[in-house]
Amino acid sequence: MATTTRRHFLIGAGAATVAAGVVAVRPGVHGAPHQAYFAHLNKVLKDAGIGTPTLVLDLDRVRANAQRISAHIGGRMALRLVNKSLPCLLLLDELSKQCGTNRQMVFSLPYLQLLTKERPHVNVLLGKPLPVAAAAAYYRERTANGFEPARQLQWLIDTPERLAQYRNLAHELRTPIQVNIEIDVGLHRGGVNSDDTLRHMAQQIKEEPLLRWAGLMGYDAHTEKVPALAGNRQRARDHAKARYKESLDVMLGSGLMIPIEPLTFNTGGSPTYRLHDGTGAANELAVGSAVVKPSDFDTPLLDDLLPAAFIATPVIKASDHFTAPYGAEWASQALQWWDPNQRASVFTYGGNWLAQPVSPEGLSNSGLIGKSSNQQILVGSGLQGLQPDDFVFFRPTQSEAVLQQFGDIAVLEQGRLSTRWPAFPAMA
Numbered sequence: 001m002a003t004t005t006r007r008h009f010l011i012g013a014g015a016a017t018v019a020a021g022v023v024a025v026r027p028g029v030h031g032a033p034h035q036a037y038f039a040h041l042n043k044v045l046k047d048a049g050i051g052t053p054t055l056v057l058d059l060d061r062v063r064a065n066a067q068r069i070s071a072h073i074g075g076r077m078a079l080r081l082v083n084k085s086l087p088c089l090l091l092l093d094e095l096s097k098q099c100g101t102n103r104q105m106v107f108s109l110p111y112l113q114l115l116t117k118e119r120p121h122v123n124v125l126l127g128k129p130l131p132v133a134a135a136a137a138y139y140r141e142r143t144a145n146g147f148e149p150a151r152q153l154q155w156l157i158d159t160p161e162r163l164a165q166y167r168n169l170a171h172e173l174r175t176p177i178q179v180n181i182e183i184d185v186g187l188h189r190g191g192v193n194s195d196d197t198l199r200h201m202a203q204q205i206k207e208e209p210l211l212r213w214a215g216l217m218g219y220d221a222h223t224e225k226v227p228a229l230a231g232n233r234q235r236a237r238d239h240a241k242a243r244y245k246e247s248l249d250v251m252l253g254s255g256l257m258i259p260i261e262p263l264t265f266n267t268g269g270s271p272t273y274r275l276h277d278g279t280g281a282a283n284e285l286a287v288g289s290a291v292v293k294p295s296d297f298d299t300p301l302l303d304d305l306l307p308a309a310f311i312a313t314p315v316i317k318a319s320d321h322f323t324a325p326y327g328a329e330w331a332s333q334a335l336q337w338w339d340p341n342q343r344a345s346v347f348t349y350g351g352n353w354l355a356q357p358v359s360p361e362g363l364s365n366s367g368l369i370g371k372s373s374n375q376q377i378l379v380g381s382g383l384q385g386l387q388p389d390d391f392v393f394f395r396p397t398q399s400e401a402v403l404q405q406f407g408d409i410a411v412l413e414q415g416r417l418s419t420r421w422p423a424f425p426a427m428a
Ligand SMILES: Cc1ncc(COP(=O)(O)O)c(C=O)c1O
Pocket: 082, 085, 105, 127, 128, 219, 267, 268, 269, 270, 271, 286, 287, 288, 289, 290
């Protein structure tokens, strides 16, 4: 009898320990209604009669970010706006004016055509080498409007083979072509990675009067992805700068004719622009995404910038209970029991964007049910207090290829929707 009692006691104690353990690891409840910024935005969008997924651009934050970026660069280097990351002409106009630059980095034929047609005063550097067929199409399809490619456009060239193709194009067109050489400073995405190849390309340019050397481009975003262990990241940064300097020395020592126009030595990008102060070989920085700061750019170097672009989308259905489809209902019940943050659900108008829900706080994608571009389910504790027609706000993970998905951009200024700006067409 005494043994039985002891066994019962042990079993009971064991069960209590397991239960305590389960309680300890079970997720705590979290979530809250929209805080002031998004509560206001929710109201503004409703008052404006908006009922579709909308890209909201906070222009005050854009301006504040642009001011900080300009202040960091401090006039020590030129600034080139990254066109694909800010895909809206009026936004680019605004930034060009505020930052005092007419330089843009462009990555596709359609956007090159659009930009040079609409803004003939612009100065363009391609950010990736385009197939020569795309370059030929550019010259074939353009109409004269004051934009002078021979003076205002630098094609990016990554290999001697491509350089030969562009030389042939220049011959066919009987027009001078400016070429900027892409150098590999450690990213290994493309670009020239040997001094001999650079010398060879310098020679090709020397032999062809229609080819004009316009500068170098070395993109260094990889350095901030290198784990900062045992000095690795700093080594990658130093290596990138050293490779740039060596490449420049090779070019300057090649006997190439240096044009009267200042050469363009482009580097950086949002993740690394703060690492440059004009004392290195580069004289120009490309910056785009940092101006609107999507979540992929939440890095210590960009800490002082504010997110400025959000996707606002209406709630179609809000429910206190998350119920998985028939046949899997038991699974949602088990999940709700386990995680109080999966008790409630909302279905939004659209979804499956390159974006994360940010407001109201505590919503997440369902691990049980996949994403949907039509009506996306989000789960939460219910503390968000959402009703149909309320807005859920997502923060894009990147701005490139996302800002174009919602038609005209809703511009927020001083807490009011001041205007709508057409986004670029979604094209590659
Ligand atoms: C060559 C080059 N420079 C600069 C950038 C930086 O763009 P962002 O400032 O938007 O990160 C990119 C981005 O892809 C790039 O490919």
